[in-house]
Amino acid sequence: MPSIISIQNLSKTYASGFTALKTINLDIERGEIFALLGPNGAGKTTLIGIICGILNASTGSVTVGGHDIGRDFRAARSMIGLVPQELTTDAFESVWDTVSFSRGLFGKPKNPAHIEKVLKDLSLWDKKDNKIRTLSGGMKRRVLIAKALSHEPKVLFLDEPTAGVDVELRKDMWQVVRDLRASGVTIILTTHYIEEAEDMADRIGVISKGEIILVEQKAELMRKLGKKQLVLHLQQPLVEIPPDIFGRANLTLGDGGKELTFTYDTQGERTGVTRLLTDLNRLDIRLRDLETKQSSLEEIFIGLVSDNERAAAGAQS
Amino acid sequence: MNGRAILAIYKFEMARTLRTIWQSIVSPVISTSLYFVVFGAAIGSRITEIEGIPYGAFIVPGLIMLTLLTQSTMNASFGIYFPRFTGTIYEILSAPVSAFEIACGYVGAAATKSVILGLVILATSWLFVPIQILHPFWMIGFLILTAVTFSLFGFIIGIWADGFEQLQIIPLLIITPLTFLGGTFYSTHVLPPLWQKIALFNPVVYLISGFRWSFFEVADVTPAISLGMTLVFLLVCLAVVWWIFRTGYRLKK
Numbered sequence: 001m002p003s004i005i006s007i008q009n010l011s012k013t014y015a016s017g018f019t020a021l022k023t024i025n026l027d028i029e030r031g032e033i034f035a036l037l038g039p040n041g042a043g044k045t046t047l048i049g050i051i052c053g054i055l056n057a058s059t060g061s062v063t064v065g066g067h068d069i070g071r072d073f074r075a076a077r078s079m080i081g082l083v084p085q086e087l088t089t090d091a092f093e094s095v096w097d098t099v100s101f102s103r104g105l106f107g108k109p110k111n112p113a114h115i116e117k118v119l120k121d122l123s124l125w126d127k128k129d130n131k132i133r134t135l136s137g138g139m140k141r142r143v144l145i146a147k148a149l150s151h152e153p154k155v156l157f158l159d160e161p162t163a164g165v166d167v168e169l170r171k172d173m174w175q176v177v178r179d180l181r182a183s184g185v186t187i188i189l190t191t192h193y194i195e196e197a198e199d200m201a202d203r204i205g206v207i208s209k210g211e212i213i214l215v216e217q218k219a220e221l222m223r224k225l226g227k228k229q230l231v232l233h234l235q236q237p238l239v240e241i242p243p244d245i246f247g248r249a250n251l252t253l254g255d256g257g258k259e260l261t262f263t264y265d266t267q268g269e270r271t272g273v274t275r276l277l278t279d280l281n282r283l284d285i286r287l288r289d290l291e292t293k294q295s296s297l298e299e300i301f302i303g304l305v306s307d308n309e310r311a312a313a314g315a316q317s
Numbered sequence: 318m319n320g321r322a323i324l325a326i327y328k329f330e331m332a333r334t335l336r337t338i339w340q341s342i343v344s345p346v347i348s349t350s351l352y353f354v355v356f357g358a359a360i361g362s363r364i365t366e367i368e369g370i371p372y373g374a375f376i377v378p379g380l381i382m383l384t385l386l387t388q389s390t391m392n393a394s395f396g397i398y399f400p401r402f403t404g405t406i407y408e409i410l411s412a413p414v415s416a417f418e419i420a421c422g423y424v425g426a427a428a429t430k431s432v433i434l435g436l437v438i439l440a441t442s443w444l445f446v447p448i449q450i451l452h453p454f455w456m457i458g459f460l461i462l463t464a465v466t467f468s469l470f471g472f473i474i475g476i477w478a479d480g481f482e483q484l485q486i487i488p489l490l491i492i493t494p495l496t497f498l499g500g501t502f503y504s505t506h507v508l509p510p511l512w513q514k515i516a517l518f519n520p521v522v523y524l525i526s527g528f529r530w531s532f533f534e535v536a537d538v539t540p541a542i543s544l545g546m547t548l549v550f551l552l553v554c555l556a557v558v559w560w561i562f563r564t565g566y567r568l569k570k
Contacts, residue, residue, distance in 0.1 A: 090405055
């Protein structure tokens with residue numbers, strides 16, 4: 001798939017000397033939902049800020065739809081809609097006026113039908129004449145999304161779009177995002193709710209300490225780094241793991257000897273589950289129940305970031 | 318050129334004026350009327366005329382200029398400072414809009430408000446004193462040029478300011494005193510020779526003098542110099558605004 005955003009050797013060092021981004025290279029594919037994950041202060045918002053024109057890069061280049069964000073900023077920015085992390089709205093404007101203002105700012109002719117559709121999709125239609133200051137936090141977040149969609153962007157940045165939004169609103173928002181993706185809009189999102197990224201994203205990028213440490217198709221990432229566990233609930237507790245059982249190194253005993261957990265590689269052609277069950281039968285270890293567990297994206301993410309932080313600490317010492 | 322963006326910013330700012338009409342229009346008109354009562358009627362009854370012009374009429378251009386300078390500066394500075402303060406500036410910075418277009422929107426709206434205000438004050442002063450305008454074309458020209466120049470100046474202050482106090486400092490502590498000392502209520506010719514020379518370092522003297530000339534053909538300095546000085550200040554402000562957007566000073570980290 002061709003890339004719609006291409007980031008080459010991008011870095012950002014603030015006047016204070018703090019390096020927020022170190023040589024970022026990243027391509028965002030047209031029409032995908034790309035989740036950028038990282039702990040607080042990892043550089044997510046800085047990266048988005050540079051692409052959208054809010055911050056200046058120290059080095060490197062970015063193109064959006066083939067347009068350089070510096071030399072050809074009009075064409076590049078026209079393609080982008082940005083939903084910022086902070087709830088920054090014009091308190092005294094009405095919802096309709098502020099969304100219409102955004103469309104004008106991006107040089108688009110008036111299109112009340114489009115504004116109406118956006119407001120209806122985001123369940124804001126009945127609030128269109130309300131002053132923004134009278135809205136709840138979740139509604140203000142929707143207004144920001146409506147503003148970003150007012151000029152029909154080809155690329156939508158959602159920086160923590162569901163922060164402070166209740167479950168019902170969140171579901172609606174993600175439906176809007178799915179519909180946008182279906183209409184061909186490329187979506188880049190950051191979120192602290194990793195289960196949302198797991199649910200929504202096509203690809204995952206992990207950023208830590210200003211570096212992209214991994215970019216992978218979500219399914220591939222889960223397959224490569226996800227561990228699977230077979231948890232066996234035993235009828236009689238074991239004192240220790242039998243020495244002659246298959247896969248002893250990958251077995252752990254818990255719950256007072258009543259729970260035997262086997263961790264195996266999902267990528268391997270032979271997981272060893274059959275041999276383990278055969279051995280249990282041979283050793284006359286009877287099961288009360290069994291279940292399988294797969295590590296979540298959150299566990300993978302935490303593992304990746306901690307590994308990176310350990311590596312960085314090791315390099316410094 | 319993103320004309321729609323300029324129009325969007327312009328309309329947004331003008332809508333803000335309508336929302337705050339008491340502060341934006343009514344309050345300055347009341348203040349100016351009070352100046353007429355105090356200086357025109359109370360004090361003016363003892364000063365019959367200056368340079369052949371009735372005192373009440375003589376102060377009209379100065380009073381319009383006083384309001385024009387302070388309001389242009391305050392309107393434009395607040396217009397750009399408020400989005401910085403609330404964070405909504407992100408939208409302006411991420412839009413396909415050039416620095417020139419952003420400045421056009423904000424400065425255009427601030428200057429429009431000031432010109433309207435100047436004309437309202439002119440109309441109000443007609444209620445107090447008979448006024449003649451010998452050069453209406455130049456009067457409108459000076460009015461617009463000064464409004465645009467000081468709106469640009471206000472725009473710079475709005476970007477420079479780091480708090481509401483700084484936003485107020487320049488209009489209150491610099492522009493208002495300079496306007497009072499720049500011949501709003503008197504001709505600099507009535508000053509002692511040394512103070513006449515010192516007054517020439519006050520840029521507002523040139524603005525009031527040129528504006529007053531358009532009314533009465535009476536001036537402290539020749540109109541060409543007034544026009545030249547206003548244009549110089551305009552160019553300086555334009556250069557500073559261009560530099561701000563080129564470097565992202567106080568706008569982009």
